[in-house]
Amino acid sequence: METKWIHFENLQEKEEILREAAGIIRQGGLVAFPTETVYGLGANALDEKAAKKIYAAKGRPSDNPLIVHISSVKELDELAVEVSHAGKKLAEAYWPGPLTLVFPKKPQVPDGTTGGLDTVAVRMPSDPLARKLIALAGVPIAAPSANRSGRPSPTTAEHVWQDMQGRIEMLLDGGSVGIGLESTIVDVTGQIPVLLRPGAVTMEMLESVVGHVEIDPAIQGPPKEGIRPKAPGMKYRHYAPRGELTLVEGEPGAVAEEINRLVKERQEEGRRVGVITTEETKNRYTGGIIRSIGERVHEETIAHNLFAVLREFDDLKVDYIYSESFSQENLGQAIMNRLVKAAGYHIIRV
Numbered sequence: 001m002e003t004k005w006i007h008f009e010n011l012q013e014k015e016e017i018l019r020e021a022a023g024i025i026r027q028g029g030l031v032a033f034p035t036e037t038v039y040g041l042g043a044n045a046l047d048e049k050a051a052k053k054i055y056a057a058k059g060r061p062s063d064n065p066l067i068v069h070i071s072s073v074k075e076l077d078e079l080a081v082e083v084s085h086a087g088k089k090l091a092e093a094y095w096p097g098p099l100t101l102v103f104p105k106k107p108q109v110p111d112g113t114t115g116g117l118d119t120v121a122v123r124m125p126s127d128p129l130a131r132k133l134i135a136l137a138g139v140p141i142a143a144p145s146a147n148r149s150g151r152p153s154p155t156t157a158e159h160v161w162q163d164m165q166g167r168i169e170m171l172l173d174g175g176s177v178g179i180g181l182e183s184t185i186v187d188v189t190g191q192i193p194v195l196l197r198p199g200a201v202t203m204e205m206l207e208s209v210v211g212h213v214e215i216d217p218a219i220q221g222p223p224k225e226g227i228r229p230k231a232p233g234m235k236y237r238h239y240a241p242r243g244e245l246t247l248v249e250g251e252p253g254a255v256a257e258e259i260n261r262l263v264k265e266r267q268e269e270g271r272r273v274g275v276i277t278t279e280e281t282k283n284r285y286t287g288g289i290i291r292s293i294g295e296r297v298h299e300e301t302i303a304h305n306l307f308a309v310l311r312e313f314d315d316l317k318v319d320y321i322y323s324e325s326f327s328q329e330n331l332g333q334a335i336m337n338r339l340v341k342a343a344g345y346h347i348i349r350v
């Protein structure tokens with residue numbers, strides 16, 4: 001299959017191309033498109049065969065359910081049996097935006113979309129291009145992140161091209177995304193909302209709207225035997241860079257000293273090593289390929305650059321990556337969740 005990579009030149013052309021893309025979706029094909037979080041790989045959510053194509057293109061296990069994207073709140077009626085009070089309040093507060101809510105599903109949502117679950121995860125993206133595409137398609141769009149399974153989520157069209165070229169009909173290029181980490185997922189099927197994946201809508205933001213929110217244990221530590229994470233995707237080792245990633249935690253001076261020591265040790269073994277640091281601390285490092293991912297005082301810059309830096313280290317074929325770690329507050333919870341998983345829970349405390 002030949003993948004069409006579309007750069008938008010003017011608004012008139014945009015409308016025409018979005019119509020073509022919407023047609024592909026309606027006919028059961030695959031279109032990658034930008035959202036404010038990461039690029040998504042879209043298909044008609046109500047067409048079981050189309051959903052299956054997503055799993056094939058990604059190389060993703062088919063028990064891992066997809067997020068269904070809508071362009072207006074009324075489209076929720078055809079997906080969810082019931083919207084709880086908390087679900088309503090959270091949707092009102094943060095839709096359109098980087099928040100996915102899990103509801104009991106209606107029968108017309110195929111098992112191929114929900115991985116056989118009796119719930120459906122729904123999100124209304126704020127990216128205008130994404131919303132326009134969904135509205136023109138006239139059907140809800142199932143879209144996981146547009147990466148091959150196990151690779152970091154794509155935050156630019158180039159990332160999608162690397163992973164999906166030849167596997168999908170069309171790639172809509174909207175430039176670099178705004179946030180850079182996938183949406184927050186909250187299960188609102190029970191009495192108390194449960195956070196299943198942290199994202200740019202933070203715990204603090206959720207609790208300011210609905211009071212107490214529980215945290216799924218799968219977010220905090222390595223998978224424990226016998227405990228199933230409520231978001232099936234959380235059990236996979238996501239975002240795994242090709243190099244072995246280790247986080248180093250502690251006071252900045254001690255962290256830099258330990259990373260410098262480890263880098264030297266690996267280099268003496270003839271290995272290629274990458275270092276993930278920040279604007280505030282980058283001058284403390286003496287060896288390896290040093291990449292600053294942003295400013296600690298502006299944690300949204302760190303969220304925005306994290307996946308791109310992990311991909312860059314893949315391309316540079318580094319054998320080991322050592323990274324500073326971050327506070328767990330606000331957006332830090334999502335940043336650390338992705339980093340800790342990418343590291344396979346390998347953390348050194350100094």
Ligand code: TXA
Nearest residue numbers: 037040065119120121144145182183230231232233234
């Ligand atoms: O920001 C995002 O959410 C991006 C963009 C494209 O919208 N999408 C995304 O999709 O990150 P994906 O497939 O990479 O991650 C979906 C996550 C998985 O961990 C999956 O297990 C969980 O959502 N999920 C989907 N349906 C669910 C359900 N019914 N109950 C619990 N978790 C669900």
Ligand code: MG
Nearest residue numbers: 144145153182
């Ligand atoms: Mg993903």
